[in-house]
Amino acid sequence: MARFLMNAMFASGGYPWTVVRVEDRDAYLSALDHASIDLDIGPFAGFIAERVRWSLEKTGNSRKRAGP
Secondary structure, eight states: OHHHHHHHHHHHTTOOOOOOOGGGHHHHHHHHHHHHHSOOOHHHHHHHHHHHHHHHHHHTOOOOOOOO
């Protein structure tokens, strides 16, 4: 359910659906453990950011960062 809600928020911002591939499952669960057990969200945020970049590349989306 959490990944669905995350993707719904990404999609509402114009980002493509972000998929955690089967081959990335161990890295995903490890990053999730760090966030849940160690209260360190860094590895999870990095993992999700990498999956978003991958999804953007696969869809050909050239979404640019908002900046000043």
